[in-house]
Amino acid sequence: MTTNLCFDNDTRYQSLADLSHANTMALSCVADTVVTLTDESQLDDFMANTADSQPLFVLSGGSNVLLPEQLQATVLRPQMRGITITAQTEDYVDIEVMAGENWHDLVTHTVNKGWYGLENLALIPGLTGAAPVQNIGAYGVQLEDSMRYVRAYHLPSKTWHQLTTIDCQFGYRDSLFKRTPNTWLISRVGFRLHTNQTHISADYGDVQAVAQSYAEQHGHTQPTPIDVMNAIIDIRKQKLPDPKQLPNCGSFFQNPIITHDQFSLLQATYPHIVGYPMPDSMVKVAAGWLIEHAGLKGGGIEPIITHKKQALVLTNHAPYQATQTDVITAQNHIAKCIYDTFAITLYREPVWVNTDGTVGYEYAA
Ligand SMILES: Cc1cc2nc3c(=O)[nH]c(=O)nc-3n(C[C@H](O)[C@H](O)[C@H](O)COP(=O)(O)OP(=O)(O)OC[C@H]3O[C@@H](n4cnc5c(N)ncnc54)[C@H](O)[C@@H]3O)c2cc1C
Numbered sequence: 001m002t003t004n005l006c007f008d009n010d011t012r013y014q015s016l017a018d019l020s021h022a023n024t025m026a027l028s029c030v031a032d033t034v035v036t037l038t039d040e041s042q043l044d045d046f047m048a049n050t051a052d053s054q055p056l057f058v059l060s061g062g063s064n065v066l067l068p069e070q071l072q073a074t075v076l077r078p079q080m081r082g083i084t085i086t087a088q089t090e091d092y093v094d095i096e097v098m099a100g101e102n103w104h105d106l107v108t109h110t111v112n113k114g115w116y117g118l119e120n121l122a123l124i125p126g127l128t129g130a131a132p133v134q135n136i137g138a139y140g141v142q143l144e145d146s147m148r149y150v151r152a153y154h155l156p157s158k159t160w161h162q163l164t165t166i167d168c169q170f171g172y173r174d175s176l177f178k179r180t181p182n183t184w185l186i187s188r189v190g191f192r193l194h195t196n197q198t199h200i201s202a203d204y205g206d207v208q209a210v211a212q213s214y215a216e217q218h219g220h221t222q223p224t225p226i227d228v229m230n231a232i233i234d235i236r237k238q239k240l241p242d243p244k245q246l247p248n249c250g251s252f253f254q255n256p257i258i259t260h261d262q263f264s265l266l267q268a269t270y271p272h273i274v275g276y277p278m279p280d281s282m283v284k285v286a287a288g289w290l291i292e293h294a295g296l297k298g299g300g301i302e303p304i305i306t307h308k309k310q311a312l313v314l315t316n317h318a319p320y321q322a323t324q325t326d327v328i329t330a331q332n333h334i335a336k337c338i339y340d341t342f343a344i345t346l347y348r349e350p351v352w353v354n355t356d357g358t359v360g361y362e363y364a365a
Contacts, residue, residue: 012035012036012037012038012042013033013034013035014033014034014036015032015033016030016031016032017030017031017033017034017075018030019031019034019059019062019067019071019075020319020320021320022059022062023059023062023063023065023066023067023249024061024062024063024125024243024247024248024249025062025065025066025067025243025247025248025249025316025327025350026243026247026316026319026320026322027066027067027069027316027322027323027324027327028069028320028321028322028323029067029068029069029070029071030069030070030071031071031073031074031075032071032072032073032074033073033074033075034074034075034077035074035075035076035077036077036079037076037077037078037079037080038079038080038081038100039080040080040153040160040187043076043153043185043187044158046076047153047155047158048158050074052156054073054074055072055073055074055182055356055357055358056073056074056075056076056155056182056357057071057073057074057075057076057182057353057357057359058075058076058077058078058182058185059075059076059077060077060078060099060100060126060127060129060130061102061103061125061126061127061130062126063125063126063243063249063250064126064130064133064134064249064250064349064350064351065249065350065351065353066249066324066327066348066350066351066352066353067324067353068323068324068353068354068355069323069324069325070355071353071355071357072355072356072357073356073357074357075357076185078099078100078127078129078185078186078187079099079100080098080099080100080187080188081098081100081101082097082098082101083095083096083097083098083101083106083109084096084097086190090195091194091195091196092192092193092194092195093113093115093192093193093194093195094148094190094191094192094193095110095115095190095191095193096188096189096190096191097128097188097189097190097191098128098129098187098188099127099128099129099130099185099186099187099188099189100127100128100129101127101128102126102127102128103121103124103125103126103127103128103130103131103136104122104123104124104125106118106128107119107121107122107123107229108122108229110191110193111225111226111229112226114195114197115193115194115195116193116194116195116196116197116199116200116225117141117145117146117191117192117193117194117199118146118191118193119200119225119226119228119229119232120138120139120140120141120201120204120207120228120229120232121136121137121138121139121141121143122229122232122233122236123232123233123236123237124136124138125243125250128189129185129186129187129189130186131143131189132147132150132168132170132175132177132186132189133175133177133178133186134173134174134175134178135168135170135171135172135173135174135175136173137172137173138232138236139201139204139205139207139232140201140203140204141201142170142172143170144165144168144170146191146192146193147165147168147189147190147191148164148165148190148191148192149162149163149164149165149189149190150162150163150168150186150188150189150190151163151186151187151188151189151190152177152184152185152186152187153184153185153187154183154184155182155183155184155185156183163176173254173349178361181351181358181359181361182357182358182359197224197225198222199225200223200224200225200228201228202223202228202231205235206231206235207228207231207232207235208223210231210234210235211223211227211228211230211231212227214226214227214230214231215227238309239309239310240310240313241307241309241310241313241315246307246315246316247315247316247319248307248313248314248315248316249314249350250313250349250350251287251312251313251349252312252313252314252331252348252349252350253287253291253312253334253335253346253347253348253349254287254346254347254348254349254362255284255285255286255287256284256285256287256290256344256345256346256347257278257282257283257284257285258275258282258283258285258344259281259282259283260277260281260282260283261281262283262343262344263275263283263285266342270293270342273285273289273290273293274286274289285344287312287346288310288311288312290338290341290342290344290346291306291311291312291334291338292311293341294337294338294341294342295337296311296334296337297311298311299334300314300330300333300334301326301329301330301333302317302318303316303317303318303321303322303326304316304317304322304326304327304329304330304331305317305330306334314327314330314331314334324352331348334346347362348362
C-alpha cells in the first residue's frame with residue numbers, strides 16, 4: 001500500500017494516507033487526503049482554495065472514532081500547540097489551550113502547576129480540541145465544569161467564532177459539535193482553573209479510598225487534587241485496557257435508559273441488575289452489567305471481542321487489519337444477545353465515520 005505521499009512539496013498535505021495507526025481501535029483505513037494544521041492561518045489558506053462541495057472530516061487523537069477502510073474525504077488534523085495564561089488572580093488562573101495539546105498531558109501539567117479542576121479527567125485519551133465534542137466526563141466531573149469558551153472555525157461559512165459554554169449546548173456526553181457533525185473545527189479551548197487545593201471531587205466509586213491512601217502516604221490528612229489525580233490514574237489503569245497494548249475506543253455502548261416499570265420487571269428475574277435512578281421515572285442501566293450477564297464477557301465475534309475485565313470495552317485482536325465491517329458484525333451480535341435476553345436496545349457510543357466523511361451517531365433518546 002502507498003502511504004504518506006506528499007504533493008505540492010508540502011508535507012502538511014498527504015495523499016492516500018494510512019490512518020490505521022491514527023485511531024486507537026487500530027482499524028484499517030486509508031484516507032484520500034490528510035491536511036495537518038500546525039497554525040490557524042493554514043486553515044484559512046486551505047479553506048480559501050477548497051470547493052464548498054469538498055467532503056471534510058476532522059480527526060484528532062482517533063480515540064472515539066470508527067474509521068472506514070476507504071475514507072474518501074479530506075481529513076483535517078488540528079495539531080496547533082501551546083498553553084497561554086490569559087488571566088490570573090489569587091483564586092484562579094485562566095488558560096487558553098491549543099487544540100493539538102494532548103489531553104492527559106494538559107491535565108498533569110495543570111495539576112502540577114497548582115491549577116485545579118481537570119484532575120478527575122486524567123488519562124482520557126485524545127487531544128484538547130476534541131474534548132468539547134462529547135463534553136468528556138469521568139468520576140463525577142465533566143469538561144463544561146472548567147471550560148469557559150472555545151475558538152472554532154465554522155467550515156460551511158469559512159468564518160471564525162468564539163463560543164461560550166452556553167453556545168456549546170453541553171449535555172451528558174453531548175454538545176453542539178456532536179449534534180452538527182462536519183461543521184466546526186475547534187482550535188482553542190479556554191479554561192478557568194482554581195488554585196484552592198480544598199475544592200476536590202472525590203466521592204465517586206473507589207476514588208475517595210484510593211486518594212485517601214495516597215494522602216496518608218504523603219502525610220496529609222485530606223486528599224489533595226494530586227492525590228485524586230493519582231488515584232484516578234491507578235483505578236483507570238486497573239479497569240481499562242491501554243489502547244497501545246490492546247486496541248479499543250473506550251466504552252463502546254451507551255448505558256441504556258429504560259422506564260422504572262421495565263426495570264422493576266427485570267429486577268424480579270435479575271435481583272442484582274445495576275441501575276441508577278433518572279428523572280421522569282426512568283432508570284439508567286449499566287450496559288457492562290448487561291453484557292457480562294448475557295455471558296458475553298470475553299465474547300463477541302473475532303477479531304472484535306469484549307474485554308475480559310470490562311465488558312463494555314470492545315477490543316480489536318487483529319490490529320491494522322480488522323475493518324469497520326468486523327466492528328458492526330460484533331456490535332450487532334452483542335446488541336441482539338442483549339435484546340433477546342433483557343429486551344433492551346443497546347446503542348453505540350463512538351463516532352461512526354462513513355466512506356464520504358459524514359458521521360453517524362446513535363442516540364438512545
Ligand atoms: C481507553 C479509552 C478511555 C476513554 N475514556 C473516556 C472517558 O472516561 N470519558 C470520556 O468522555 N471519553 C472517554 N474516551 C473517549 C475519547 O477519549 C474522548 O471522546 C476524546 O475526547 C476523543 O478525543 P480524540 O482527540 O481522540 O478525538 P477523535 O477520536 O479524533 O474525534 C472524536 C470526534 O470529535 C471530532 N473532533 C476531533 N477533534 C475536533 C476538533 N478539533 N474540532 C471539532 N471536532 C473535532 C471528530 O470529528 C470526531 O467526530 C475514552 C477512549 C478510550 C480509547
